[in-house]
Amino acid sequence: MRFSRPNKKRRERPTKKPASGGKATTATRPTADQSLLWTVTITLFAAGAVMVYSASSATSALQTDGDPTGYLKRYLLIGCVGLILMRFATRIDLNKVRELTPILMIAAFSMLVLVLLPGFGVEINGAKRWLGAGALRFQPSEVMKLALVLYTAMLVAQNPGRVRDLKSLSNPLFYVVGAAAFLIALQPDLGTDLVVCATIGMILVAAGARLQDLAKVVGVLAVVVLVFSLIEPYRVARLTAFINPDGDPTGIGYQSEQARIAIGSGGLFGVGLGESVQKVFYMPEAHTDMILAVIGEELGLMGIAALATLYFALVVAGLRAAKNSRDVYARLLAIGITAMIACQALLNFFAVLGMAPLTGVPLPFISYGGANLIVMLVAMGLLINVASGQHVARVRVLNGGGQRPQHAHTPRQERARVAAASGARSSRSRGHYEDRGRRGRNGGTRRSGPGRR
Numbered sequence: 001m002r003f004s005r006p007n008k009k010r011r012e013r014p015t016k017k018p019a020s021g022g023k024a025t026t027a028t029r030p031t032a033d034q035s036l037l038w039t040v041t042i043t044l045f046a047a048g049a050v051m052v053y054s055a056s057s058a059t060s061a062l063q064t065d066g067d068p069t070g071y072l073k074r075y076l077l078i079g080c081v082g083l084i085l086m087r088f089a090t091r092i093d094l095n096k097v098r099e100l101t102p103i104l105m106i107a108a109f110s111m112l113v114l115v116l117l118p119g120f121g122v123e124i125n126g127a128k129r130w131l132g133a134g135a136l137r138f139q140p141s142e143v144m145k146l147a148l149v150l151y152t153a154m155l156v157a158q159n160p161g162r163v164r165d166l167k168s169l170s171n172p173l174f175y176v177v178g179a180a181a182f183l184i185a186l187q188p189d190l191g192t193d194l195v196v197c198a199t200i201g202m203i204l205v206a207a208g209a210r211l212q213d214l215a216k217v218v219g220v221l222a223v224v225v226l227v228f229s230l231i232e233p234y235r236v237a238r239l240t241a242f243i244n245p246d247g248d249p250t251g252i253g254y255q256s257e258q259a260r261i262a263i264g265s266g267g268l269f270g271v272g273l274g275e276s277v278q279k280v281f282y283m284p285e286a287h288t289d290m291i292l293a294v295i296g297e298e299l300g301l302m303g304i305a306a307l308a309t310l311y312f313a314l315v316v317a318g319l320r321a322a323k324n325s326r327d328v329y330a331r332l333l334a335i336g337i338t339a340m341i342a343c344q345a346l347l348n349f350f351a352v353l354g355m356a357p358l359t360g361v362p363l364p365f366i367s368y369g370g371a372n373l374i375v376m377l378v379a380m381g382l383l384i385n386v387a388s389g390q391h392v393a394r395v396r397v398l399n400g401g402g403q404r405p406q407h408a409h410t411p412r413q414e415r416a417r418v419a420a421a422s423g424a425r426s427s428r429s430r431g432h433y434e435d436r437g438r439r440g441r442n443g444g445t446r447r448s449g450p451g452r453r
Helices: 032-061 070-091 094-116 140-158 160-164 166-185 190-207 211-231 233-243 254-266 291-324 328-352 370-387 411-441
Strands: 122-124 127-130 394-397 403-406
Touching (some): 032 370, 070 370, 094 127, 140 160, 140 190, 140 328, 166 190, 166 211, 190 328, 211 233, 254 291, 291 328
Antiparallel strands (some): 122 127, 394 403
């Protein structure tokens, strides 16, 4: 008795049926960089929710409403809005982003001007940086950070050769960036200015700008920052406190001193989640700019190292996405977003750890803050969009020697086109040899002429 061997059918990936007719399309799998960026973003957001609750629950319970989850609820609500916008940013066509960039720049400049006008800007702790009222307050400078990254990438991608000449680079890029930095400095917010200038500089370095030209610009900026720092007495006091932290531990150096005590109390593994003492009685703004000190006290050096590892993974995935992109605009955009997040995280790390003066820059995805969290999530959505690998610039050589840009093709479409072309060539080749074989079997090809009988 014989048993027939069952036929094994190859499993095919199910295709997604369109809602209204048409051909079925196969869903594309996310790349490794996309998966890593999604994982890091969600992990940072979840860690931020936990630490915001831990750092603010005690002070929230002592407020008039008596709700220890007040800041956590607002953080999660803002984060949900940011995640929706982030998902939209992962799917939007980057050409539409380029078209909307001038509108975004005009809106960002208008809001920066409104902040400085009486009756519009909201002043908190001597700084006039906010628009809106109550829970709807936001910082226009956060919007300007992302707008300048988009603008710089668009401007350089239009004419990559402009970065080789300082004069052509200054007009209009340096004028626009300088005007935005000046309006931000009037709030005052030098920390955001430092992040903006460092980010734009890294984009220009990646675009091929000459280091000697950038060194001249950095020298001018250093003089400007020094002048702005010496104009205001509180900035001079901050510089003095940074140089000599123990000089005024109960005055201007109080916040830095309490942050050092918190991190030192945490040791290697921390005192335990939610067990911080500094956040309740001593350290101001524990859930915003100084949240890293709370992490150091409750989770120890290992918690800070784990957080730094997440940021490092984000930088690696962002730079790899930029390297794999063959479109100039997408590449510069990925570098700019990665640099913006990295510079802001580094500046916060250095300030809290006592390696730089306090600047009031929040920790990305972790610190409580509405505008900063939404802007960071939208920026990550655009970075994941670039990491998808669907932005490939193609050119077609004309008879006159010029080049005409064509529509971008995804790697999957390119492979399908090449396979179809090679299949057509193979079919023609098979037909040619089969025809020769038939003629050979029929006795060869007859030729007409006088020798034919």
